[in-house]
Amino acid sequence: MPVSRDDFLGIMSAFPTGVAIVTTLEPDGTPRGLTTNAVTSVSADPPILLVCVDRNSRTLPALTARKRFVVNFMRDDHEEICRLFASKADDKFAHVAWTPGRDGVPVLHEGAIAHAECETLDELVIGDHVVVTGLVVDGDAPAESDLPIVYFKRGYTSAPTPDAL
Numbered sequence: 001m002p003v004s005r006d007d008f009l010g011i012m013s014a015f016p017t018g019v020a021i022v023t024t025l026e027p028d029g030t031p032r033g034l035t036t037n038a039v040t041s042v043s044a045d046p047p048i049l050l051v052c053v054d055r056n057s058r059t060l061p062a063l064t065a066r067k068r069f070v071v072n073f074m075r076d077d078h079e080e081i082c083r084l085f086a087s088k089a090d091d092k093f094a095h096v097a098w099t100p101g102r103d104g105v106p107v108l109h110e111g112a113i114a115h116a117e118c119e120t121l122d123e124l125v126i127g128d129h130v131v132v133t134g135l136v137v138d139g140d141a142p143a144e145s146d147l148p149i150v151y152f153k154r155g156y157t158s159a160p161t162p163d164a165l
C-alpha cells in the first residue's frame with residue numbers, strides 16, 4: 001500500500017525547492033498561470049525542463065492547447081505573487097507586471113529573477129498530474145545579486161546567499 005497523500009506531502013516538505021510561476025495563453029489570448037515547485041532540469045543539450053501540473057489545474061487546458069509556456073523563477077521577496085498564482089483567482093494577471101514574450105506568452109518582470117520560454121515536447125499523465133516537458137527556446141539568467149524564493153516545510157523562506165553556503 002502507498003502512503004497517504006498527506007504523508008507523501010509531509011515527506012516531500014523536507015525537500016527545499018525554488019518557486020516558479022508557469023504561464024501560458026488560452027486559445028483566445030487570455031493569460032493563465034499557476035505557482036509551481038515541481039520544476040526540474042531534464043537535459044542540457046538539447047535544453048529541456050519539465051513541470052508537473054495537477055490535472056485539476058485551470059491552467060492545464062490552455063497549456064495543453066497552446067504548447068507554449070514560460071517558467072518564471074520567483075524572487076525572494078515576492079511571496080504575495082506566489083500566493084496569488086497558487087489561488088483560483090480569475091484576475092491573477094491584473095496584479096503583476098508582465099509583457100508578452102516569444103509567442104505572446106506572459107513573461108513576469110515584477111518578481112521574477114529569470115525565465116525560460118518553452119515549446120512543449122511531451123505530455124505524460126502520471127497519477128493526478130501531467131508531466132510536461134519543454135524545449136527551452138529563450139530566456140534569461142538571474143543577475144549576480146538576485147536571490148530566489150524557497151519553499152520548504154510548507155512555507156516560503158529566503159535562499160541563503162551563496163557566500164553563506
Ligand SMILES: Cc1cc2nc3c(=O)[nH]c(=O)nc-3n(C[C@H](O)[C@H](O)[C@H](O)COP(=O)(O)O)c2cc1C
Nearest residue numbers: 034035036037038052053054057058059086087151
Ligand atoms: C509553493 C507551491 C508550489 C506548487 N507547486 C505546484 C506544482 O508543481 N504543480 C501544480 O500543479 N500545482 C502546484 N501548486 C498548486 C497550484 O499553484 C494551485 O493548485 C493553483 O490554484 C493552480 O491554479 P490554476 O487552477 O489557476 O492553474 C503549488 C502551490 C504552492 C503554494
